[in-house]
Amino acid sequence: MGNIFKTFGAAAFSGLLLAGCASTAHVEKDKSVNLNNYKTFAWVDTRESKNDTVKTKVSDLTERTIRDAVNEELEKVGWKQSKKPDVLLTYDLLVERAVKEENNPVYSQPLTRYYYNPYSRRWIPVYYPSEFLGYDRDRRPVREGTITIRLIDAKNDKTIWQGWTTDEVASRNLTGKEIRNGVKSIFRKFDVAKN
Template identity: 55%
Template sequence: MRVLKAIPVLLLPVLLAIGCATTAYVEKDETADFSRYQTYAWIDSDKNEDKKNRHADLMKKNVQEAVNAKLQKQGWREVKNRPDVLISYDMLVEKSTRELSNPVYSMPFRRVYYNPFYRRFGTIYYPSRFMGYDYNTATVQEGTLTITMVDAKTDKTIWQGWTTDDVNSRNVTRKEIQSSVNSIFRKFDVVKK
């Protein structure tokens, strides 16, 4: 009986973690036969771009490690020669404005009155009341991670997943990348046929 009471307590953190995850979007080619894909390789980005942006090496490493872990869990393996699928990613961090609405309440107050019937003073308490919303805008940084899979033989995009989330700075942290990759690969259901 105690075990049955403990189950909801143990499931609560899991449900909260899933509920707080960012929304991911996926598009896949319905004609592609994913049962024949077992190997993959990463597409190298421009070398000139990497020289301009040194932090891109660390971000590239973090994204590739997170995606590799998810794909290897599905039974895929990374190879250098003749892969079935080529994988690339794109990370875009941009400033955006967001509308915020905050509720506004009046200040509570008291009023003193005189009651001539009882010949006494009394106090009436007026609690705070909802008065409406205060609207303003805030500037936020949004990071969009897109992961694309291309069939190596036909050079046709077979699967693409992306998610957008608030990031703290221009350099996306390992934890933010891991969270985005988890959200995207939660919808990677191509193996389940």
């Protein structure tokens, strides 16, 4: 019986640790739309403007990675790619510089002092606990990557659902792992917004 509790405790701790590492995702949905009515999708190019002759500039490897990650998540909920889709998919990737500010609490060191009591002729310990002194503020430059996924109704060209996530990244481009983790974070909220 003790082993069951140890195993369950380790699994729960691992789950909390993984949840803490995941980036926070946000979603918006057209409230008048029931996503259960959609079952097929296709990808469309994203351009900066109507006159732009080149779609959003990302490498073909990055594009394949994001499309494969989104396809996998949609196929998990029973959607399929189609030449006559219910939904058109677009994405945006953005990596920009930002400043991250961290506020760390600062405490004094606890200490014990001894006082001599001449009446009892004994040394008496007096404990002083640590005290809150304020915050140590740290500002450092970081790069933040944002992934946005949009679902557009193929009949009326209206956005029916969008999800996005922003997280700190290591370089000017998002890695495949960062893309897959971001897409998973976004689609964890897909079922919540489905009805």
